Amino acid sequence: MRALLSVYDKTDLDKLAKYLVENEFELISTGGTYNFLSDKGFQVTKVDSVTGSPEILDGRVKTLHPKIHGGILAKRENVSHSEDLSNNGIDYIDLVVTNLYPFYSVATDINATEDQIMENIDIGGPTLLRASAKNFQDVVVLVDPADYSLFENNWSTNKFGIKERKYLAGKAFQHVAHYDTLISEYLRGNDEFSETLTVALTKVSDLRYGENPHQKGSFYKLDSTKLPNQGFGSFVQHHGKDLSYVNLLDADAAFNLVNDYSDNAIAIIKHTNPCCLAVGNEELDVLFEKALTQGDAISAYGGIIATNKNIDMKFADKIRTLLSPINGIRMFYEIVVCSSIDQDALDHLKKKSKDLRILTVPNVDTSYNWQTMRTLRGGMLIQDSDLSIEKEFELVSVRKPTKRELEDLTIAWIVCKHVKSNAITFVKDGVLVGMGAGQPNRVGSAKISGEAAQNKAIGAAAASDALIPFPDTIEVCAEYGVTSLVHTGGSIRDAESVDIANKLNLSFFTSGVRHFSH
CATH class of the missing domain: 3.40.50.1380 (Methylglyoxal synthase-like domain)
Structure with a gap:
């Protein structure tokens, strides 16, 4: 032989x-x-x-x-x-x-x-x-x-x-x-949509199961010579139970959201949709308390916390000790994900729960357009990632916004991009106070967002991930107290929407960009 x-x-x-x-x-x-x-x-x-x-x-x-x-x-x-x-x-x-x-x-x-x-x-x-x-x-x-x-x-x-x-x-x-x-x-090189395509993946781990217990699941890292060792394929888990399929989906969604902001940002995600968010110049512990106390704290229980900045001891302690503003119980979270965390903060956060998963993820070069892939039965859809972040809009109403309204409008527009369509978001003073997601009609999402916000919607800015085809969505937002609103624009009924916005004394903007998320 x-x-x-x-x-x-x-x-x-x-x-x-x-x-x-x-x-x-x-x-x-x-x-x-x-x-x-x-x-x-x-x-x-x-x-x-x-x-x-x-x-x-x-x-x-x-x-x-x-x-x-x-x-x-x-x-x-x-x-x-x-x-x-x-x-x-x-x-x-x-x-x-x-x-x-x-x-x-x-x-x-x-x-x-x-x-x-x-x-x-x-x-x-x-x-x-x-x-x-x-x-x-x-x-x-x-x-x-x-x-x-x-x-x-x-x-x-x-x-x-x-x-x-x-x-x-x-x-x-x-x-x-x-x-x-x-x-x-x-x-x-940049031949992104070639006639034939193969993708290089390496298994990171088998998962307990897929999206549901009767489904098998595994997690694979994307190997790429163009942008190696970035994003969730290179995450490090510092603490907690093994990650599940749903954990990874939610953590990725949360990390993508906060990294669309340049200011300090903290979000809590549930089923890939944001239930709490705060953005601003304040320190993370302050933003976290604002996000939880003014957002959807009920949904935040069992959620995924993400931030685009380093986690220090003050923020770690706030995560560990802040009680539910609804009923005063101790909050439970599945995951904390960030790009970096101080060692003392990590040690402190580990004490919250032996099961709390703490992840660090290398920041992604946002100038590189990752392709997204979704399988169909017998096929695959491939597209450029939605990396567009609009911060300037066209005013189409008579009323002009205040500086604070315009800042909130930008925050609302960015978070709306990360909400399942049809999506409507309400933001007040840098905090997500209402979110309506996944409804087959836009006015339904507006009602859900308003019901979540209640009186916190007074003076809020609202965003719609696509054009508003009928004035009823604007009317619903105004009923809850919204004073400024941005949508994609481009409807044949845009003039009707502008008329309604003017009658209701709203600042009304178009972005020229749609951000459907399915």
């Missing part, structure tokens, strides 16, 4: 080599792997001794030779193949152990040159993997050191059957596909 070993990642390679020698495998190897094994005291045959050809082109060509690939690809039960090997002095290779040059880590190194990146595109390794995986019935392929134990535990007991061979072959092809996807992405 012969085994070809040619790896970049040498994790546990010496243990595997020891097992192979004990089971009477001849070891064949290349360059750095040969030196590694020889230094460990193993007797190893160099590849060029097998091929009769030296490594050339600075090591670019080592294993690309008929005496290697013939020994891998030959089918043992094919008489013609056996004759070809015999006539050409080629012996079978029964096991291939290889993994690839670290293209991804080099391509994402800001100091790497393009020549260095190109030199880390492995050619011989993927060819070995594809050849051995194709002939899995006769050749075992190991691409992941984590699978060495699978081989060792089953080979010598003759339990290593076609099922195991096929599994490892599939894993090898997947490894090559993932590798090639990253290379393709790097070389394509």
